[in-house]
Amino acid sequence: MRELLPVAEKVGALLRQRGETIAVAESSAGGLITAALLAIPGASSYCRGGAVIYTRKALLGLRDVSDDMLAGMTPSTEAYALFKARTIRARFSADWGLGETGAAGPTGSRYGYPAGHACFAVAGPIERALTVETGSADRVANMHAFAAAALGLLAEGLASL
DSSP: OGGGHHHHHHHHHHHHHHTOOEEEEESTTTTHHHHHHHTSTTGGGTEEEEEEOOSHHHHHTSTTOOGGGGTTOOSSSHHHHHHHHHHHHHHTTOSEEEEEEEEOSSSOOTTSOOTTEEEEEEESSSEEEEEEEOOOOOHHHHHHHHHHHHHHHHHHHHHTO
8 A cells, every 4th residue: 555655745835735635435445545645644634435335235324315306327347436535425415425436346347347447536626537457457456546536537627727
């Protein structure tokens, strides 16, 4: 996880400077995104928390999330990641939400996406989404690559304002 800390530090510094907060909804990164943010001293000033929402059933377990809201949306897509980012932002009353969804491996998802496929989104004053394909079936390496990509997307979003 140490390779994630430089970007997490940058994100934390930008959020602290602005007095803004972040909440994370991740799945195939397995909590690494939130762990990286929390590894930075002073994280309680900007990190509202995170949730590993690994399945659709878990997402439906969040307050006020219904099947109707997910109609036509497939996991492991940018639209799904954006829905997660917007939802976690609202539920945690944060300035920013970060959503991640994908297939870490060693096999692909039941939706037809290969191992190493993940989508990320940030929701806040701006919204951005990104898809990453690592081309690898290495589950742990993919989890780290996904966390790095998510933190990078967040850092870019924050720096663009």
